Amino acid sequence: MPAQSKIDMLEKINETIGASKGVFFIDYRGLTVKETEALRRDLRDAGASMKVYKNNLVDIAVKNAGLPDVSDKLKGTIAYVFYENDPVEAAKVIKKHSEALKKIEWVGAIADGQALDAEGAKAYAELASREELMAQLVYVMASPLTGIAQVCAGPARGLATALQAVVDQKNAA
Incomplete structure (x- = not known):
């Protein structure tokens, strides 16, 4: 026993x-x-x-x-x-x-x-620790979104640049 x-x-x-x-x-x-x-x-x-x-x-x-x-x-x-x-x-x-x-x-x-x-x-x-893995996941998920935002903003940025060039040209003349 x-x-x-x-x-x-x-x-x-x-x-x-x-x-x-x-x-x-x-x-x-x-x-x-x-x-x-x-x-x-x-x-x-x-x-x-x-x-x-x-x-x-x-x-x-x-x-x-x-x-x-x-x-x-x-x-x-x-x-x-x-x-x-x-x-x-x-x-x-x-x-x-x-x-x-x-x-x-x-x-x-x-x-x-x-x-x-x-x-x-x-x-x-x-x-990697849980926190490190979560940070990597957020980065991976945010990267395409950042790229999409930059692509979507591209035409507007181009238009703004063109309009600014026209304004600059008219002011110079």
């Missing part, structure tokens, strides 16, 4: 997995308390949270949630970064800290219902 503390912890992990859209696995070995606090703060600002749980309990919770099997990735000192909305923002925070500190290693992820290896998880950090 498992201890009540482990049953309670498993319930907490189940709730966390249920409330999140996915999770990144990182090896956080060597981080100081200050570095860990800074990482957690930045992740919180990005709509994510970093938790440290027993790997075997996370494995059970992942299986209970019907998510892909990731038991081969859950070895050693793993921190779990659960994101609520945008995986790109959380991945960018992890990337920023891993490049600055040289202590964080990508292990894998569960994103969009798929198990990812370290390279697949790291690829999310290279994607």
